[in-house]
Amino acid sequence: MATGRTHRPATRSRGIPEATVARLPLYLRALTALSERSVPTVSSEELAAAAGVNSAKLRKDFSYLGSYGTRGVGYDVEYLVYQISRELGLTQDWPVVIVGIGNLGAALANYGGFASRGFRVAALIDADPAMAGKPVAGIPVQHTDELEAIIRDNGVSIGVIATPAGAAQQVCDRLVAAGVTSILNFAPTVLTVPDGVDVRKVDLSIELQILAFHEQRKAGEEAAAEVTAAQAAGSTNTAVAAKREGSATDQGPDGDVPAVMPA
Amino acid sequence: MATGRTHRPATRSRGIPEATVARLPLYLRALTALSERSVPTVSSEELAAAAGVNSAKLRKDFSYLGSYGTRGVGYDVEYLVYQISRELGLTQDWPVVIVGIGNLGAALANYGGFASRGFRVAALIDADPAMAGKPVAGIPVQHTDELEAIIRDNGVSIGVIATPAGAAQQVCDRLVAAGVTSILNFAPTVLTVPDGVDVRKVDLSIELQILAFHEQRKAGEEAAAEVTAAQAAGSTNTAVAAKREGSATDQGPDGDVPAVMPA
DNA sequence: ATGTCTTTGTGAACGCGTGCACAAAGATTG
DNA sequence: CAATCTTTGTGCACGCGTTCACAAAGACAT
Numbered sequence: 343m344a345t346g347r348t349h350r351p352a353t354r355s356r357g358i359p360e361a362t363v364a365r366l367p368l369y370l371r372a373l374t375a376l377s378e379r380s381v382p383t384v385s386s387e388e389l390a391a392a393a394g395v396n397s398a399k400l401r402k403d404f405s406y407l408g409s410y411g412t413r414g415v416g417y418d419v420e421y422l423v424y425q426i427s428r429e430l431g432l433t434q435d436w437p438v439v440i441v442g443i444g445n446l447g448a449a450l451a452n453y454g455g456f457a458s459r460g461f462r463v464a465a466l467i468d469a470d471p472a473m474a475g476k477p478v479a480g481i482p483v484q485h486t487d488e489l490e491a492i493i494r495d496n497g498v499s500i501g502v503i504a505t506p507a508g509a510a511q512q513v514c515d516r517l518v519a520a521g522v523t524s525i526l527n528f529a530p531t532v533l534t535v536p537d538g539v540d541v542r543k544v545d546l547s548i549e550l551q552i553l554a555f556h557e558q559r560k561a562g563e564e565a566a567a568e569v570t571a572a573q574a575a576g577s578t579n580t581a582v583a584a585k586r587e588g589s590a591t592d593q594g595p596d597g598d599v600p601a602v603m604p605a
Numbered sequence: 606m607a608t609g610r611t612h613r614p615a616t617r618s619r620g621i622p623e624a625t626v627a628r629l630p631l632y633l634r635a636l637t638a639l640s641e642r643s644v645p646t647v648s649s650e651e652l653a654a655a656a657g658v659n660s661a662k663l664r665k666d667f668s669y670l671g672s673y674g675t676r677g678v679g680y681d682v683e684y685l686v687y688q689i690s691r692e693l694g695l696t697q698d699w700p701v702v703i704v705g706i707g708n709l710g711a712a713l714a715n716y717g718g719f720a721s722r723g724f725r726v727a728a729l730i731d732a733d734p735a736m737a738g739k740p741v742a743g744i745p746v747q748h749t750d751e752l753e754a755i756i757r758d759n760g761v762s763i764g765v766i767a768t769p770a771g772a773a774q775q776v777c778d779r780l781v782a783a784g785v786t787s788i789l790n791f792a793p794t795v796l797t798v799p800d801g802v803d804v805r806k807v808d809l810s811i812e813l814q815i816l817a818f819h820e821q822r823k824a825g826e827e828a829a830a831e832v833t834a835a836q837a838a839g840s841t842n843t844a845v846a847a848k849r850e851g852s853a854t855d856q857g858p859d860g861d862v863p864a865v866m867p868a
Numbered sequence: 869a870t871g872t873c874t875t876t877g878t879g880a881a882c883g884c885g886t887g888c889a890c891a892a893a894g895a896t897t898g
Numbered sequence: 899c900a901a902t903c904t905t906t907g908t909g910c911a912c913g914c915g916t917t918c919a920c921a922a923a924g925a926c927a928t
Contacts, residue, residue: 359884359885360884360885361884361885361886362885363815363818363819364811364815366814366818367808367810367811367814367815368795368811370814371793371810372795385904385905385906386905386906386907387905392795393795394795394797396886396887398886398887398888398889398908399885399886399887401905401906401907401908402885402886402887402907402908404906404907405906405907405908409906409907411905411906411907412893412894412895412905412906413892413893413894413895413904413905413906413907414893414894414895414896414903414904414905414906415894415895415904415905415906416904416905416906417906429818430814430817430818430821431817431818431820431821431822432814432817434821436813436817436820438813444712445711445712445715446709446712448708448712449707449708449709449711449712450809452708453809455793455809455810456813459810459813459814460817461813461817499820500813500816500817500820523820523823524816524817524819524820525816526809526812526813526816530634530718532631532635532655532656532657534657538823540816540819540820542812542815542816544807544809544812545630546713546716546718546789546807547630547634547718547722548627548630548631549789549805549807550699550701550719550722550724550763550789551629551630551633551693551695551722552626552627552630552805553763553787553788553789553803553805554693554694554695554699554723554724554763554787555626555629555692555693555694556626556787556803557694557699557762557763557786557787557803558693558694558697559694560786560801622914622915623914623915624914624915624916625915648874648875648876649875649876649877650875659916659917661878661916661917661918661919662915662916662917664875664876664877664878665877665878665915665916665917667876667877668876668877668878672876672877674875674876674877675875675876675923675924675925676874676875676876676877676922676923676924676925677873677874677875677876677923677924677925677926678874678875678876678924678925679874679875679876680876
């Protein structure tokens with residue numbers, strides 16, 4: 343999962359733990375599904391199963407929001423949907439700008455889940471003059487020159503960066519200077535921002551590498567289980583002894599493209 | 606960030622903490638950049654700054670891999686690149702299939718960062734017969750019917766799901782049955798998988814909601830700081846008293862589309 | 869060879885997050 | 899109204915992750 347707030351020591355904002363905040367959208371999704379099926383109430387056990395978490399954890403999470411359940415019965419679905427929405431700030435309108443309308447930016451612009459949760463795509467911005475005016479997802483792309491004006495005129499506080507890595511920090515700086523205080527970064531770069539600005543990153547490459555690690559581990563354990571302790575000593579750390587034999591030089595050019603984008 | 610392994614109590618695989626594994630790709634990226642600039646060695650302080658982490662944390666992370674640094678000097682960049690690559694399993698080839706070639710799937714297929722780290726797109730799969738044969742990123746899309754054969758013939762162990770939420774679990778089940786043991790899920794659903802299968806999820810909607818929460822908090826603190834304690838009692842929890850007045854009913858149809866995809 | 873200076877590697881303390889297990893609360897039945 | 903049964907809310911303990919602070923190790927100068 344794309345994770346990681348940058349800077350700020352995970353302040354327990356208003357008493358609600360960061361880990362809990364990260365799960366609220368999960369609960370909200372499950373609850374919305376129940377609401378559509380007109381289910382009136384749900385127990386912590388059922389809801390936890392739907393959200394893929396422990397029921398005790400769910401109850402503790404909800405306890406941070408207040409006592410919204412009824413013992414012996416469970417939680418009122420509609421009420422809980424409203425409470426969580428309010429807690430997450432989804433009852434208000436959040437204008438969002440997307441910067442970098444490449445393959446990924448276009449996919450983001452087309453994402454239907456935006457409007458459904460109070461997020462509204464205020465503008466699409468790209469540095470390529472050839473893109474200007476071209477409609478993507480029904481919204482005309484605007485040139486980077488207009489970035490500041492757009493942010494200010496629309497009161498945008500959330501920006502999405504889908505540019506190549508090389509442009510990300512620069513775009514980020516301009517967004518922040520114009521008043522954006524929350525950034526969702528798809529570019530594979532570490533963004534530096536002043537205090538008070540939140541950054542979350544989504545990085546496909548990192549996710550895949552983490553999966554590869556576990557995959558390798560699984561394969562290794564399998565092999566180890568089969569061979570058991572046949573080869574006790576020697577030949578274990580040949581790689582370490584070899585130090586670096588040019589074998590790791592197969593790293594092509596990457597890094598200058600967002601986590602998800604055409605090369 | 607898109608985060609979250611599903612199930613499995615964060616086993617400290619081979620002594621390397623999960624949190625450390627998640628940071629290794631970050632270090633690797635910073636090191637690769639240094640390597641391209643032909644920097645021979647780097648101190649924990651410098652590298653930590655480049656990766657956006659604490660230097661003590663970085664040193665502790667590396668200590669889990671072994672003692673690869675030289676006191677008084679720092680770390681050998683090339684050597685460290687190799688060690689981390691090896692640890693993450695990037696020195697071998699990882700064939701990957703992408704299921705669901707919509708807007709997002711196409712963006713993923715075009716992602717240049719795949720090949721550079723040992724990941725190879727073995728196949729693109731879509732349920733739409735009209736897509737079959739159509740080349741995306743130079744690779745012809747294949748129909749879902751061929752999924753099992755593709756997985757087996759190519760020895761694929763990593764699958765990427767970029768389908769609508771409704772199809773995700775079904776696709777997941779088929780991938781797992783065919784032998785896939787690691788899944789990167791872009792669909793906004795909780796996937797259920799048997800033990801031994803790793804799932805990581807990337808969910809744009811969740812990330813935005815977390816940002817909105819903090820954004821709201823920031824706005825609230827600002828307002829509170831300005832008004833101070835002028836309005837001590839009353840009018841604070843009108844929303845709570847109102848319980849639910851139909852105001853939270855502005856949830857459009859969402860949820861059935863992957864985190865990033867056309868509606 | 870000795871001393872100084874830099875930087876690593878890690879012991880220890882602390883805080884957050886998780887999960888157990890149970891008491892309290894309320895619904896429901898007789 | 900009393901008894902029973904269900905489900906919440908939470909006190910508590912445990913483990914992981916982070917950070918500090920420093921001793922050990924080695925480079926480098928004299």
